Amino acid sequence: MPASMSDVLVIGAGPAALAITAALGAEGLAVTVLSLGDPAAPWPNTYGIWGDEVDALGLGHLLEHRWKDTVSYFGAGDADPAAPANRPTVHGRDYGLFDKHGLQAHWLAQAEAAGVAWVRGRATAIGFDGPAGAASPGGSCAVTSADGRVLQARLVIDASGHEAAFIRRPDRGPVAGQAAYGVVGRFSDPPVGPRQFVLMDYRSDHLTPEQRLEPPSFLYAMDLGEGCFFVEETSLALAPPLPFETLKARLAQRLTHRGITITAVEHEEWCLFPMNLALPDLDQPVLAFGGSASMVHPASGYLVGSLLRRAPGLARAVAAALADPHASPAALAAAGWHALWPLELRRKQALYQFGLEKLMRFEAPQLRAFFASFFALPAEQWYGFLSNTLTLPALLAAMVRLFATAPAGVRWGLMGMQGRELGMLARLWRP
Incomplete structure (x- = not known):
């Protein structure tokens, strides 16, 4: 050479x-x-990872922050903090943020x-x-x-x-983008609990009735310590994606509804990336x-x-x-x-993209019910699904269990075939 x-x-x-x-x-x-x-x-953006995942790689020392109190909110929200609609789903699994x-x-x-x-x-x-x-x-x-x-x-x-x-x-139609607008800063009151990480907060009580008919978004937030927090309004995936201006306005509206103001902005994060690019x-x-x-x-x-x-x-x-x-x-x-x-990873990718196509059609109540059912799965199933560490048979088993345990409205949403979904299922066999 x-x-x-x-x-x-x-x-x-x-x-x-x-x-x-x-x-x-x-x-x-x-x-x-x-x-x-x-x-x-x-690098401009932050990168998160589940604690088990980074530990398995022997790289836990590369985390800047690690939380044991990891929760999500899948209720609609209520003025009463103790109401059932405000009860958290406790994940019971560590989450970390890389020291980028x-x-x-x-x-x-x-x-x-x-x-x-x-x-x-x-x-x-x-x-x-x-x-x-x-x-x-x-x-x-x-x-x-x-x-x-x-x-x-x-x-x-x-x-x-x-x-x-x-x-x-190949061109397989519109590409869905996950968009997010976030702020690292200081607030008049803590936006999350002390030493807490919130994966998804889908509560929508801060939105007007008209806004609740629009594509949903959720809060991703964490306590960074010493009075500093990261809050990010995120859209799961849409084609076209939600505009940054919409996400920024919703984040402000969410905080205001809870009586919280931003007192200092240390960093703004604008994030947009495709979720369903063809292989x-x-x-x-x-x-x-x-x-x-x-x-x-x-x-x-x-x-x-x-x-x-x-x-x-x-x-x-x-x-x-x-x-x-x-x-x-x-x-x-x-x-x-x-x-x-390899073939198994291509088939898993086809399954994931099929699932995402379904979720993009869900309205906010369906999404909340879906995720509540998803995180009620055994921890090894939902964690393996999110980290892409399940085998193909185990992934199929998790999806079947989710379908069997989900509410009727979610099951009907998963069964309906529209647009590209049949083609996506076909790629499970011939990816």
């Missing part, structure tokens, strides 16, 4: 790019990262120790030394940057996010990772736990394929795609 050629060139500088870069470096591969921004620049600077430093340190080369620039084209790199054995990829530089590698991984320019995926074409000669590979969990929106779990396995598969000096970029990418999206 020429001295100027890398084993792998990674495009991107966010969590997905750093996760796969660190994992590839741990395999002893020569890696170059091409990114428009500084890989050490602070610590997580970033964790991956950067691994990459630096592996001798990763960092290049600043925007990728504008990828060329191959044969038709798609597969016409003849061997070969490489040539990535051209906006300033005219050409970087060579045997394989390219686009980890630049859900709008990745070099990843093909990429798995026969293309460029590999993807993270949002560009449709790895966002369609039911929960979680991604970082999946990055941490799946990056090492993908890196091992890529390293094994690279051991063949005659493997073309297409063959290398094929090995990566097979490791990243």
Whole structure:
């Protein structure tokens, strides 16, 4: 291999790019990262994870905050705080918020120790030394940057996010986005209980009757300690997504209804990402990772736990394929795609997307009843569902149990077939 050629060139500088870069470096591969921004620049968003999930990875030390008091509210709300409509659903499971600077430093340190080369620039084209790199054995990829530089590698991984320019995926209709507006700051009164984390607060007593007919949103909130809190108004998923202005206004309305004002804003968070992107074409000669590979969990929106779990396995598969000096970029990418999206994971993804399509049709009362039933499942089922750690048979069993125990209105909503749902079920068998 020429001295100027890398084993792998990674495009991107966010969590997905750093996760796969660190994992590839741990395999002893020569890696170059091409990114428009500084890989050490602070990330704008926060990242949460269930305590069991991060503990299983041995990375609990990367949490900045951890809560044992984890609850949700699925009642409609009432003026009386003690009313049944205000009773919390207690999850009984730890939840954590990553120290995002610590997580970033964790991956950067691994990459630096592996001798990763960092290049600043925007990728504008990828060329191959044969038709798609597969016409003849061997070969490489040539990535051209906006300033005219050409970087060579045997394989390219686009980890630049859900709008990745070099990843093909089928068009399966409107893409649903999860939108959220949040504030880290100080308040006239605590918006949540001391040392408490609220996963979902679907109470709607602060809304007008007209607003209650609009697509619902919920509060995601936590006590950060020392008088500081994070509150975020979130829309589960919609196509098109709820506007930020609507979410910001609803958050203010929710707080005002409870007699709470924001006294100091330390950080604002604007979050929008797709929940039901189609899986990429798995026969293309460029590999993807993270949002560009449709790895966002369609039911929960979680991604970082999946990055941490799946990056090492993908890196091992890529390293094994690279051991063949005659493997073309297409063959290398094929090995990566097979490791990243094996048949069982593709079928699970189809199930999750089918479920999300159903929930997007639910009105607020149905959603509240659905989630109340969901979190009444055995903890290993709802946790495994949200973390994507259940096997396919276990996932099907959880969904069957949920259907059997849910109220009639939820069951009817789950049974009705509209629009794309039959096609989604078909992908369970032929993903």
